[in-house]
Amino acid sequence: xxxxxxxxxxxxxxxxxxxxxxxxxxxxxxxxxxxxxxxxxxxxxxxxxxxxxxxxxxxxxxxxxxxxxxxxxxxxxxxxxxxxxxxxxxxxxxxxxxxxxxxxxxxxxxxxxxxxxxxxxxxxxxxxxxxxxxxxxxxxxxxxxxxxxxxxxxxxxx
Numbered sequence: 001x002x003x004x005x006x007x008x009x010x011x012x013x014x015x016x017x018x019x020x021x022x023x024x025x026x027x028x029x030x031x032x033x034x035x036x037x038x039x040x041x042x043x044x045x046x047x048x049x050x051x052x053x054x055x056x057x058x059x060x061x062x063x064x065x066x067x068x069x070x071x072x073x074x075x076x077x078x079x080x081x082x083x084x085x086x087x088x089x090x091x092x093x094x095x096x097x098x099x100x101x102x103x104x105x106x107x108x109x110x111x112x113x114x115x116x117x118x119x120x121x122x123x124x125x126x127x128x129x130x131x132x133x134x135x136x137x138x139x140x141x142x143x144x145x146x147x148x149x150x151x152x153x154x155x156x157x158x
């Protein structure tokens with residue numbers, strides 16, 4: 001089922017939200033229940049439920065970004081690659097093309113520095129997605145404040 005408040009999604013699919021200047025990719029956490037977040041000072045282990053989400057935000061709409069979002073989400077969920085949180089003044093924050101979050105709820109903000117927010121409920125995104133709330137619910141994804149016209153569910157395969 002596709003509408004702007006709820007989209008059906010299972011663990012073999014990826015949801016793409018297309019904006020004019022950015023893209024958001026979403027997959028279910030699935031059966032892998034431990035995710036690792038690496039900060040400058042510590043390693044955080046998150047236990048997720050199958051309906052929780054991995055969300056990636058891309059800062060343009062190029063085909064290579066869509067492929068990279070799929071790849072990043074695959075590496076986190078299927079390979080177990082940790083999420084890395086950079087210090088706010090790290091020079092790489094200006095070069096990040098994709099940032100990610102994991103959990104049952106993600107709020108998109110254009111007011112934070114990409115890749116530096118250890119609170120996994122916040123994710124940097126382009127301005128048109130500012131304020132969008134993404135919730136993992138049984139059988140799909142629920143949205144608040146979502147206005148893009150283009151929502152697509154695609155197979156989550158590499």
